[in-house]
Amino acid sequence: MESEWSWEQNTLINELVQGMELARKLKEDLRMPYSVDSKDMLLQRILSSYEKALLILRCNASTSELQATSQATATLLPESPISVHGSPLSEDLDGAVKDHQEIKHDSKKRKITPKWMDHVRVSCESGLEGPQEDGYNWRKYGQKDILGAKYPRSYYRCTFRNTQGCWATKQVQRSDEDPTIFDITYRGKHTCSQGNNAVLPPKSPDKQEKTHSHNIDIHHAQASQENLTKFRNILSVNTDKLDNGDMAYPFTFPSTSSGCTKQYNHSLIPLTLENEYFLSDQYQTHLLSPTTPESNYLPSPTFQMNEFGAIYNKPYSDSDINEIISTNTSATNSPIPDFNFSLDPVEIDPNFPFNTPGFFS
DNA sequence: ATCATTTGACCGAG
DNA sequence: CTCGGTCAAATGAT
Numbered sequence: 001m002e003s004e005w006s007w008e009q010n011t012l013i014n015e016l017v018q019g020m021e022l023a024r025k026l027k028e029d030l031r032m033p034y035s036v037d038s039k040d041m042l043l044q045r046i047l048s049s050y051e052k053a054l055l056i057l058r059c060n061a062s063t064s065e066l067q068a069t070s071q072a073t074a075t076l077l078p079e080s081p082i083s084v085h086g087s088p089l090s091e092d093l094d095g096a097v098k099d100h101q102e103i104k105h106d107s108k109k110r111k112i113t114p115k116w117m118d119h120v121r122v123s124c125e126s127g128l129e130g131p132q133e134d135g136y137n138w139r140k141y142g143q144k145d146i147l148g149a150k151y152p153r154s155y156y157r158c159t160f161r162n163t164q165g166c167w168a169t170k171q172v173q174r175s176d177e178d179p180t181i182f183d184i185t186y187r188g189k190h191t192c193s194q195g196n197n198a199v200l201p202p203k204s205p206d207k208q209e210k211t212h213s214h215n216i217d218i219h220h221a222q223a224s225q226e227n228l229t230k231f232r233n234i235l236s237v238n239t240d241k242l243d244n245g246d247m248a249y250p251f252t253f254p255s256t257s258s259g260c261t262k263q264y265n266h267s268l269i270p271l272t273l274e275n276e277y278f279l280s281d282q283y284q285t286h287l288l289s290p291t292t293p294e295s296n297y298l299p300s301p302t303f304q305m306n307e308f309g310a311i312y313n314k315p316y317s318d319s320d321i322n323e324i325i326s327t328n329t330s331a332t333n334s335p336i337p338d339f340n341f342s343l344d345p346v347e348i349d350p351n352f353p354f355n356t357p358g359f360f361s
Numbered sequence: 362a363t364c365a366t367t368t369g370a371c372c373g374a375g
Numbered sequence: 376c377t378c379g380g381t382c383a384a385a386t387g388a389t
Binding site for chain 1: 378381382383
Binding site: 139140143159 | 366
């Protein structure tokens, strides 16, 4: 590990230095009206450098998290401290399989069964509070004190559940170890217009804050695709794969401006994702936010996804990790060893955790 | 009046 | 029996 870190440190430094140099170049370049291509190139390279640097950090962090008693990741790991009674995730993993048949109608129990989930960590070092709007409208329908947790868990469901039959839900749990961390679990895919139309017309920020919908920006691919496309255009990146119909990968638009970072962890449950549209996914997000917990986080209207899924942590079981990595690596190329990855969002596989440490700020 | 949140109760799983 | 997830009445906000 140590040696790895040394290696990583060097790489990290190199990447950061390179990024800085490129940024300077870009700065110079910006003075010249022409050479647009050059700017794009520089921009892309800068992003790439940061992506790599972040990736290194993430990988490192995740590695330690897996072993440490880290709050966030806990959810996926049964033995993790956070969820004393069995993490929601682990539960879901099982559920994913059995729930398959279990779509029963009991009213007060879980109705949605995810096939896969994501863990995302978002950290907001800057002042903004709370998780941001994730583009969906959520309605809080419950709150529960969880055994072993200092803070209650909040339950949200899609506002359009009744009107459009959208069964997407999410749970928000503040970490007791670090109040600035929020574990968010998304379940079910949005089948509402929001989900289908992607970027939804955000309400005014004010309103969003009020909704408590502390939406973290992890989105289902659907919602994010559009953003991604925009972003891609700006960066001149290809996103071919994102066009796949049902990729429901969460997506995040971290508010860079607010200095928030998020880490997504997806756990792909070995089931076919193709069908069962909305019963399918579950994401878990860990939010790190400074002050306000469950609510608010101004959405950054503009995507600030610095990360094209480049960085991600997987506090998962080995198998999960392997699975994820295998899929992800295709996009970024091996996470650590060879950082040849290009900023190709496309390649970011569906189960891709987009990380977002506000890098442009 | 409408819609969202709060909160205690209910229910099923373990 | 305990605990997590959901319901739904009460309450609040707009």
